[in-house]
Amino acid sequence: MTVFAFDITANGSNVATADAPPEGGYRWAHFDLDDPHLTAFLDTHVPAIPAAALVAPETRPRADRFGDGLMLNLRGVNLTDDGPEDQMVAVRMWVTAHLVVTVRMRQVFALDTLREDAAQGYAPATPMMFVSSLSTRLMGRVQDTVFDLSGRVDGMEDSVQDDDSPLPPELAEERRMAIRLRRYLAPQRDALVALVGTDSPLMSQSARDLLREQANLAKLNVEELEGLIARMTAVQDHHTAQAALLQGHNGYVLSIIAAVFLPLGFITGLFGVNVAGMPGINTSWAFAALCAGLVAMSVGAVWVLRWLKWI
Known part of the structure; x- marks a missing residue:
């Protein structure tokens, strides 16, 4: 019906x-x-x-x-x-x-x-x-x-x-x-x-x-x-x-940090080897000199990045 x-x-x-x-x-x-x-x-x-x-x-x-x-x-x-x-x-x-x-x-x-x-x-x-x-x-x-x-x-x-x-x-x-x-x-x-x-x-x-x-x-x-x-x-x-811009910015920041700390990591790794003949082992002010050198390298790396206009 x-x-x-x-x-x-x-x-x-x-x-x-x-x-x-x-x-x-x-x-x-x-x-x-x-x-x-x-x-x-x-x-x-x-x-x-x-x-x-x-x-x-x-x-x-x-x-x-x-x-x-x-x-x-x-x-x-x-x-x-x-x-x-x-x-x-x-x-x-x-x-x-x-x-x-x-x-x-x-x-x-x-x-x-x-x-x-x-x-x-x-x-x-x-x-x-x-x-x-x-x-x-x-x-x-x-x-x-x-x-x-x-x-x-x-x-x-x-x-x-x-x-x-x-x-x-x-x-x-x-x-x-x-x-x-x-x-x-x-x-x-x-x-x-x-x-x-x-x-x-x-x-x-x-x-x-x-x-x-x-x-x-x-x-x-x-x-x-x-x-x-x-x-x-x-x-x-x-x-x-x-989202892509934020991801790129974060990657950029990480790249800058890596660029600054890369030489520092190399130096500390080099001075961290446990073999005879390392300089400064018996010198009391050697550690302070190494730290000062690392700070100077960090400042120098930042200056180079700014001179290259990467930051």
Whole structure:
């Protein structure tokens, strides 16, 4: 059985479901993909090719005309508890002048909102107005998600101002989220652009105008995501460069210390051999003279390094 179904009149109100849609109106039937009654319904009411598209295990956004109807796939952000927002949920649709069939795999809150409106008698008056209303709700939620992500990226960029701040631990996951969102939204942008340009007789000018705005919004969201990906890459590059600079500075300091103490180590090692003939063994001031010589060598090594402009 369907998740729900409405017979919608030409003024957008709903009536009791009958054998046929009301005159001048359309029927909206919504199914879960795993509904055992879905196949029988599609065999009766939907041509074979659109029916196969409605039950396909994998989908991508599309907008294709088939005869007097439209095969549509749109995606929205996942607002349920069973996955992250960037694991976008798909809405499969078959739209004709008198029938709208929607199929979901996961709950789609935009469809639930349309159902509530329809139950109160405020459904879209035509199938294409239904499509434009659904795409408006889907893209609105997408835009909210992209704006939230943009705000978090702003916070990451603020950390760049402080060279001592560590790499934000959430950077990698946020960048993956932006990449996954763009992966789904880029074809959705193309699908909405194709839908706006379709020559289907279902398309009214008012619906076309509304869909054009959603196509433009999809373009803006894709561009924003591309910018966010680039900005997060810049944050990563900055912290990588800072880490490399710090490592190079520390290595430089260690090299200077090694350069100063290398001759000292040689001299002390030479005078530390335990063999006969070492000078100063029987001289009381020999140790003081050796220490003074080592200090002088250290000062001389520092002077040479400064003269070479290594420090």
